[in-house]
Amino acid sequence: MTDPHTAIRVLVCEDQALVRAGFVTILSAQPDMEVVGEAEDGRAAVRRAEELNPDVVVMDIRMPRLDGIEATRRLAGPDSTSPMKILVVTTFNVDEYVYDALRAGASGFILKDAPPPELINAVRTVARGESLLAPVVTRTLIGRFAEHLSPAKAPASPERDRLEVLTPREYEVLLLISEGMSNAEIAAELVIGHETVKTYVSRILTKLNLRDRVQAVVLAYRAGVAGNGDRT
Known part of the structure; x- marks a missing residue:
């Protein structure tokens, strides 16, 4: 019941x-x-x-x-x-x-x-x-709709400037989120614990003043950092 x-x-x-x-x-x-x-x-x-x-x-x-x-x-x-x-x-x-x-x-x-x-x-x-x-939505469609909002490679955009508050590891997690990876997939990719990933995601959302992962995906594309294979 x-x-x-x-x-x-x-x-x-x-x-x-x-x-x-x-x-x-x-x-x-x-x-x-x-x-x-x-x-x-x-x-x-x-x-x-x-x-x-x-x-x-x-x-x-x-x-x-x-x-x-x-x-x-x-x-x-x-x-x-x-x-x-x-x-x-x-x-x-x-x-x-x-x-x-x-x-x-x-x-x-x-x-x-x-x-x-x-x-x-x-x-x-x-x-x-x-x-x-x-995943089918994130990986094949979100990139295309986000391109309507700003150029994929927009230099020195306000959105990209916002990402400067992230640590290198948080930045890497953000890119993996933008690829449509779940917390479990991110944990496997980075060889870290699931709870550690949750902590990183929470910090990213807090630092960037975002409501959820959806907004994180959109921000990453608007900033021109998602979908370019750059995780360094």
């Missing part, structure tokens, strides 16, 4: 009833999760999220009345006083949706055809504040 005092409280927002029911069934079956509400369109998603204050909002992109991108922006965007953790789940694996979802403030992005264990892991990851980008 789910313990309401420790469970991850989830709001499921999806316009297709069968898909929504599937998400609810999968997540409700987890001992550490509680589905506290559902929404069938974007306006309902915003209203229910504000009423329920869930730990994680599972958000579809294409919904009637208000799409998931705008709903995400209202709940987690720069104008939000208390940004919520939004996990975007969609069938659309294309640049514009990744760009729009992350720019709107999403903490994670996975595809609807991901197997149930990936959905479950994604909710847990976002709930922990670690954020999640499916």
Whole structure:
């Protein structure tokens, strides 16, 4: 039985009833999760999220009345006083949706055809504040959408200047984050402990005043240091 005092409280927002029911069934079956509400369109998603204050909002992109991108922006965007953790789940694996979802403030992005264990892991990851980008998204799409924001090799950009506060090791960890590596993969790459990686990630986010790994990825690309193979 789910313990309401420790469970991850989830709001499921999806316009297709069968898909929504599937998400609810999968997540409700987890001992550490509680589905506290559902929404069938974007306006309902915003209203229910504000009423329920869930730990994680599972958000579809294409919904009637208000799409998931705008709903995400209202709940987690720069104008939000208390940004919520939004996990975007969609069938659309294309640049514009990744760009729009992350720019709107999403903490994670996975595809609807991901197997149930990936959905479950994604909710847990976002709930922990670690954020999640499916490797296919990070490695093949994020670089392209970030290039729309600033040149990949922008010299002496304000974003690059911000990185000067990082130690060489923190800088190296940031580059590995920008390649879509998980904490476990970074630990293996650098031959250090998982908890040590978590400490480095926490320090990076604090020093750069970033909310999560998603923002770290975007900053690395804006600064022109990601995707160039330079870890020195």
